Amino acid sequence: MxxxxxxxxxxxxxxxxxxxxxxxxxxxxxxxxxxxxxxxxxxxxxxxxxxxxxxxxxxxxxxxxxxxxxxxxxxxSSPVKVTRTMQARMQAYQRPYTVELDSLIDIQAGEEHRDLDQWMDIVASLKKLPEREQIVLSLYFERDLNFSEIAKVLDLSVSTITRIYRRALDTVREDIAGHNYGEKKRSI
Structure with a gap:
């Protein structure tokens, strides 16, 4: 040949x-x-x-x-134009954005932080959540997406996203409710 x-x-x-x-x-x-x-x-x-x-x-x-x-x-190969929906989908499949505890706390000398223990417990509770719940919370709070946008990104229904969001917040609330933080009772 x-x-x-x-x-x-x-x-x-x-x-x-x-x-x-x-x-x-x-x-x-x-x-x-x-x-x-x-x-x-x-x-x-x-x-x-x-x-x-x-x-x-x-x-x-x-x-x-x-x-x-x-x-x-x-x-x-990658296309020239990537739509916003496609960008959101690509970001959603990445691991949730995480930062070090020191930068989250942002302690400055001389300031008094009464709720530092509570904040540390919230961060620890968020890290214990399943990955899907972390992604939903991350997209909602960090990326400022609403539930319908998150539903499009994750290819789920809006009701499923709402249920995941509420379950994640309830889990965090229950997790930190067992800790005694003094007189003030704060809600998430």
């Missing part, structure tokens, strides 16, 4: 690459990248299967290898 591309094959690869780049609008892949990926994949196929001699089989294999190579590389 000939490893060199014929003019018809080269023309096909170029047309297909232009079409894929036009539809994908990828920020990291261009026509030349797709042409080289397809050419390398075809060359590798020819090296692995030198015994093929039937022109019809070679042609079918050529189309499969070229399309497969281009689809693989495009699937792994």
């Amino acid at each position: 000939n490893q060199e591309l014929s003019p018809e094959q080269t023309d096909y690869i170029r047309r297909l690459a232009r079409r894929y780049v036009q539809f994908r609008k990828s920020g990291s892949i261009d026509v030349d990248d797709l042409i080289s990926v397809a050419s390398v994949r075809w060359w590798q196929f020819c090296v692995r299967h030198p015994e093929l001699s039937d022109e019809r089989v070679i042609q079918v294999c050529f189309y499969q290898q070229v399309k497969g190579a281009m689809r693989d590389i495009l699937r792994d």
Whole structure:
């Protein structure tokens, strides 16, 4: 089998690459990248299967290898424009934002903090929550998303998000209710 591309094959690869780049609008892949990926994949196929001699089989294999190579590389590339919904979804799948306790407490010299123990217990209770509840609370309080936006991000219903939110707050309330903080009783 000939490893060199014929003019018809080269023309096909170029047309297909232009079409894929036009539809994908990828920020990291261009026509030349797709042409080289397809050419390398075809060359590798020819090296692995030198015994093929039937022109019809070679042609079918050529189309499969070229399309497969281009689809693989495009699937792994990122699009130029990422919608806000997609950005929110990508952020939601990251672990909840965490900071060190020292920066959360923000103690300054000379200030008197009466509720420092309570604050430490709240932070510890939040860390004990399941990851899904931490994500909902993080998106609500830190990212300022409302329940319907959080529902879109996590692909859940608004009622499910509301239930998760309430369960998380109830868990934190119950966890810190067992501690005695003096006369003042604060609510979360």
